[in-house]
Amino acid sequence: MEETKAVKTVVSGMRPTGRLHLGNYWGALRNWVELQDKYRCFFFIADWHALTTAEDTVGLRDNTRLLVVDWLTAGLDPEKCVIFRQSDVKEHAELALLMGMMTPISWLLRNPTFKDQLQELYKARYKGQEDKMRKAEGVTKALAEAHGHEADDMALHSDMATYGFLGYPVLQAADIALYGAEFVPVGRDQLPHLELSREIVRRFNRAAGKPVLTEPEPLLTSSPMVPGLDGRKMSKSYGNAIELGEDPKSAEAKIKKMFTDPKKIKADDPGHPEGCVVCAFHRIYNPDWKVREEECRAGKVGCGTCKKQLFELMAPSLSDFKARREPFERDPALADRILAAGAVKAKAAAAELMAGVNSALRIK
Structure with a gap:
């Protein structure tokens, strides 16, 4: 894309946790393209x-x-956007450090995601070790109560509650502000997270005495709700995800395990599509999903048949993604070359921004 002053800047990122899943694609990557x-x-x-x-x-x-x-398989083009690795641009850490000096701890402790994710990670760590988990909970509970805290705040006092985990919203704010982003693509459920970044930027600018950082606006994107197999948010850490380009046999097995209406026991029982994971995926892959939901409510289709048809609808796109991925996989060094080229562009933009920040704060 030809860069001009009239073109607004968008910044977003993803954590490298392995192959992308359908939630990543429908929730963000499709819009990025x-x-x-x-x-x-x-x-x-x-x-x-x-x-x-x-x-x-x-x-x-x-x-x-x-x-x-x-990303490349989905359609991101390094000729149209800057693709880079966060750790290759040290200015992310520099700006996060400075922002951290001005961000109240109370703002970070109010972040609901912090405690929610800690609880999920805690359960995952001790999965299959319930006795050990109960013992650990007892020690943590006693520690919390000894320090005058509510026992419900155990996660906050566990060894998994790290400085970096608590402070990730500060690093996130730095990621966005470092490139003068006017917009951040988010869904409505992510607006509170972006608002915290905006608050951090506003406080930083007040300390600097001028608007040295751009306050980002949300770029609300249209994305369907993509639940995990169990009805929770799709996440590899929850073990409830279907990968992009997943092997057909594996995908079929996962679809068979999808959560459905617990009140629909027999095929001719009236169903309730709301809250049914299978119906949620029909809304994405089935152009006649409204008809399917009416059939479900009328007891005209069983859950087994519904799952089988869903697999038939999803299989072509999963296979197509897997096929399109293969040419990129044949060149093991491709990703490194793209990241290196992207880092050069990102570093140039970041260095320019940080020069202004350090000057405004009278550091340099």
């Missing part, structure tokens, strides 16, 4: 963010390359 033709776009691999919840860094570099390949 459209945005690259309309805006000056910076799309980054958030590898530092991945460390906030990672038990280790095994596979981090490989997952980064896998993510780049999936």
Whole structure:
């Protein structure tokens, strides 16, 4: 895309946790492909963010390359947008450090995602070790109560509640502000997270005495609700995801396990599409989904048949993505070349911004 002052800047990123799943695609990546033709776009691999919840860094570099390949397969074009790795641009850390000096701890503690994700990670760590988990909960509960805290705040006092995890909204705000982003593509459920970034930018600008950072606006994107197999948000950490380009047999097995209406026991029982994972996917892949929902409510179709037809609707697109991915996979060094080229462009923009920030704060 030809860069001009009239073109607005969009920034967004994804954590490298392996192959992308359908929630990633329908929730963000599909919109990114459209945005690259309309805006000056910076799309980054958030590898530092991945460390906030990672038990280790095994596979981090490989997952980064896998993510780049999936982006290319979906249609992102490095000639139209800047694709880079967060850790290649050290200014992300520099700006996050400065923002952290001005961000109240109370703002971070109010972030509901912090505690919710901690609870999920805590349960995942001790899955299959219930006795050990109960023992750990007892120790953490006693520690919390000894310090005058509510027992319900156990997650906050666990060893998984790290400084980086608590402070990730600060790094996120730096990621956005570093490139002067006017817009951040988000869904309505992400608006509170972006508002925290906006608050951090406003406070930073007040401290600097002038609007050295751009306050980003939400770019509300249209995306369908993509639940996980169990009805929760689709996430690899929950073990409820279907990958883009997933093997047909594996995808079929997962679809058979999808959560359905628990009150619809027999095929001719009236169903309730609301809350049914299978029906949610029919809304995405079935052009006649409204007819299907009426059939479900009338007890004219069973859950087994509905799942079978859903697989038949999804299989072509999964196979097509897998086929389009293969040419990119044949060149193992492709991702590294794209990231290196993107880093040059990102560093230039970041350095310019930080020069203004350091000057405004009278550091340099």
